[in-house]
């Protein structure tokens with residue numbers, strides 16, 4: 001397997017190709033939560049004990065050597081709202097959910113001291129980097145965020161910040177693969193509408209009205225549609241549903257499960 005993330009620790013996968021930028025994705029291992037959140041659940045909103053989640057987040061913060069006080073978390077709703085994060089947001093949503101940035105599925109910042117953090121259990125994490133303008137960002141793209149084009153939305157926001165799409169780099173992180181992601185006609189209709197060019201290569205019918213969909217590749221095509229060069233986009237081959245020993249999977253685990261975290265910050 002030609003995988004872009006390296007397993008740096010039982011609890012942590014890292015992507016190392018962006019100079020001075022921490023790009024991380026947590027696993028489900030090495031934490032203190034019990035079933036169905038065993039063991040490294042970092043989601044505050046899933047009925048796990050708050051203290052266990054906090055303990056788990058603390059472990060990750062120690063491994064990354066970035067204080068939890070510098071993390072910024074969001075209240076994710078499968079929308080396309082993106083928030084520009086500044087130092088005054090530091091620590092939001094870390095200890096309690098009610099301080100998380102409301103109704104937000106994308107974060108970006110110019111600040112050097114912050115760690116952007118979003119939760120995942122199958123949805124696609126998109127990490128953004130513009131070395132020329134020192135911008136970093138993170139987005140949460142499930143099928144809704146994908147078809148409503150949160151990827152393109154981030155590119156647009158960064159255009160407004162003076163960054164050309166040709167100067168942006170994106171990593172598409174561990175998420176559910178085409179091998180395991182089945183959707184119905186309703187979703188496919190949205191998929192077809194979202195792309196200017198043919199979307200046919202992104203899905204195939206597996207049984208009547210049921211389709212295997214490649215959400216990672218769809219995000220790549222949306223990014224290219226927005227002007228990001230294909231050679232600036234790297235895709236993880238990890239499927240969160242296939243890799244049961246490493247990841248929680250909302251689909252595979254029938255909805256009752258923990259969350260992993262995607263994190264991006266400066267070293």
Ligand SMILES: [Zn+2]
Pocket residue numbers: 176177178179180239240241242243
């Ligand atoms: Zn799979």
